[in-house]
Amino acid sequence: MVTLAIDLGTTNSLVSCWKDGEVHLIPTVFESYLTPSVVGVDDKGAIITGAPAKERLRTHPDHTVAAFKRAMGSDKLFKIGSHILRAEELSSFVLKSLKADAEAWLGTTVTQAIIxxxxxxxxxxxxxxVAAGRLAGLQVLRLVNEPTAAALAHGLHESESTFVVLDIGGGTFDISIMELFEGIMQIRSSAGDNYLGGEDFVDLIIKSIADKHAIQLEKLTGQQLAGFREVAENLMKTVSTQQSASYQLVVNETIDGVLTRQEFATLSEPLLQRVRQPLERAIRDAGLKKQDLNAVVLAGGASRMPLIRSLAAQLIGLIPTSSQNPDEIICRGVAIQVGLYERDASLEDKVMTDVAPYSLGINVHNEHADKKEYQPLFSPIIERNSPVPVSRSDVYYSMHDNQKSISFNIYQGEQRLAKDNIELGTMSIAIPPKPAGEVKVEIRFTYDINGLLEVDAKVWNTDIHEQLIVQGNSVMSNDEIQARLASLSSLKIHPREQLENTYIMMRGARLYEEALGDIREEIGEKLSFFEAILNRQHHEEIKEAAAAIKAFLDEVEAALKV
Incomplete structure (x- = not known):
């Protein structure tokens, strides 16, 4: 059975597999490796995903949603048309689309994935x-950290070296430091920021232009905001390759302007500061100095920005390598992880180790705090960047005379106050009644490569022992997942075999909205003609007409960008 390797991204997602001793990226129905992480509904109420949905971000913003990855694990809800959906459910539609592309390419059903x-x-x-995978009909065998995957892709054919991976995608930023020696690929440390990515740089451009031209963003319609965002995205891409870029906005009136690369760099300084801090922490946690690093590997589409490359070179003193496509390197690495998981013979001399990205611990009494101001402190048991699997323990004492039990919460995070970290579970253990401080309890945390945490509590000099497998306070229980599976199965999903024609119609609708005069009229005529051919349902005629209108729309798009 084939196991899929999936890079589930904020902006784009990809799928690949490990086959015949090598990585195979799997194309979409549009012959691209990138599936935009966008979900919407069409005019008939059917769910659409990927490129067709992305086209409707501009024309139908109330029926389309993107960048929902940042809301994974939260209670945030998204409205598209008449549907109210969680980020997990939206992600499941992207995963279903990737699964369908893979099954068409492989010629077989797939039910397993590493994401x-x-x-x-x-x-x-x-x-x-993992819940999103289940909703998409996939058993998620393992989760692999994105910079770890990029490091695998870079390091598979490398000799001994120590390098840093900077992964900055649409919505998140991660850093990992990997050491290669004698066939062992060891992650030394990881750090990052879950709310820093290309989308934030686009937001800066939007705010800057709005301030410059006194545009009140809160008063713009959904379509105007979507158009504004598209302009800002194009500006960010252009100033990444040129020294300046001009723009034109239609917001009640036509607005013209220019953004220079230097202006963009100045605007971006607060975000670049947020890149520096995790990088310095990762190097420090790895017990290394900058001069110990041999290379800088970039991953994620936003890493193409010159200011990211310049910052990496400035902070580390090395020119970043560009030997692999930053959009694809993570997915390639996940496929290698699939090969390692399946113990493929071509990888038998390779071993990979990873680290716990966060500290894990419990809440303890703050003996110096005023009773009125009392707030429990966080006591780490497994510290961040400990190699996994790992087992650590610490000893704690009773607080009160004749205390009958000790209860504590289990947390993940780095904050001093327990409440500021992520609560994973609760545990209690009975203890013999004795004077305060005389009962000792050893608490052991064991954390494995799949992220499963086992907690053991043992009262010294007794047979009292408790054990807990921490499943975490998942925002979707098993019952909720089953209920949502039943609900989602009733939603109509646009047929895959019709997606290419749907994409043409939606792309044409977007360009019609952007164009004026004779070009606009010609787009309308071409779309009406193509729609009539679709209704006749003659396969060869549709195929020929689709190729012709696609070429026409390519010319229009190029003309509108000039």
Missing amino acids: SVPAYFNDLQRKAT
């Missing part, structure tokens, strides 16, 4: 990703 997640995804976000 990448940001290294700094917490327990709730990771469990939400």
